[in-house]
Amino acid sequence: MNPQFQQALGVRRLTLGHPVRWLRAGWADFLCTWPVGLAHGAAVVSFALLVLLVAGNDFWLLAGAFSGFLLVAPVIAVGLYAISRELEAGRPGGFRTVYDAWMSWRGRPRHDWRLVIFGCLLALAGTGWVMTSAALITALSPEPINSPVDFLRHVVASREHYLFELWMMLGGVLAAPVFASSVITLPLLLDRQVTVLEAVTASWLVVIRNPAVMALWAGMLAGLSVAGLAVALVGSLVVVPLLGHASWHAYTDAVDAGALPERVRGAP
Template sequence: MPRRTASRALSESQRLTVRTVGAGAPLRWLARGWADLWRCPLPGLLHGLVLTAFGGALALLAHAQFWLLAGAFSGFLLVAPIAATGLYAVSRALERGERPLLATALRAWRPDDGRLVVFGVLLAFAGTGWVVTSASLVTGFAPETVQRPADFLRLVASDAGWLFEAWLALGAVLAAPVFASSVIAIPLLLDRRIGLLAAVLTSWRAVLENPVPLALWAVLLVGLTLVAMLPALLGLVLAAPWLAHASWHAYRDLVV
């Protein structure tokens, strides 16, 4: 049965044509996403405000406990693209020449479609796995116990040894398959009645066809998100909806 399911998902994925794009495509996606944000600003800015408030609440609750904070923000960053589903719907409506409303974004979360919810749960498990794995690495090799964010900065980030580099490398190794599985899958699940596994396989096909553009896209997503977080998370009010709209255009550029 699992082999039959995988074969069916592969066949379903192969019905979709994956396009090859140039290395500069991510900049085009950002430009289109920025235009979408200001063509219909209300859903995006509300999304950014809610996301920022949620992130602020996490920071207040876990500010003195490093691993709780790391776990909260890992889950926060992984599930954020799922939460942006409504903004993909707004970009789709704009693409069709429609006039989207706030209701357009809210309708994207149909109660009869659990695929995105299941995918969100899987991403949350992936975030938990990263936190547990990184905690094991740091706990096993740090010279002292790491309990607070200041401990991590003092004992790991500013240490002259290899631990911080190993921690970053481990994060990249674990994040790469999660990115490859989700970068196209989430807007694809909104746009088409396709199985979850087929959507993930299509996402992997897009990454394998376009390794350089999508590596640059991953760097831009992480970099812009981190920069947006620096001023007390306030930059997320604009950055979160901007990147969500841009992600829709990445999907439309990569999947015919």
């Protein structure tokens, strides 16, 4: 890692009360700019409905799309991070803020490929999980798993083996490094001119210094995401922007990035 980056980055010690504070701050940001938040939530719900329509009753296609969606969801929330940054600085945020976060700086339209590259890495991680999961269940399940009903009957509800517990343990083992690599990475990439590797390293440093707090935050993110999807997807309209805004506040509390070079923002 770049020694100058390591010296400039300050990783803070967090408490177990911080995740609740992040949710409260995220909720306040959502209320201030709710049309943008609901637009992000609606985009996620529309994508989920499209997946259900295309995948139908194909369990592995559904599992792959769902896993990939959960991993790439932080990329979708980049505009929400940008709005929270503006609100935190006392400036108004809106749809133009989202556009500038993705498409322009120095007054010229241009992509920030660091965000795209990291999104692709998350998508690859999701693909790897689905392939590993499929191999495990195919090898150990007593019956073929072709639909969600098959999975519930022969894996989740079965009392003849511990395949579901093993599958959950494997998911936790594989999800932990992905979470550690991404918990503050995208907000940092949005806010500062650092490389993807430096941002991922910073994310790991936060988790290593605050393992209990980050474990609690991971559980809250997963629980609220599943709850939003479970309520006929309608809950995601609010859960997506809430967690997006809250993740920005997790970043600003977890690290002091003031000494790092700012990402040049789009012209107003």
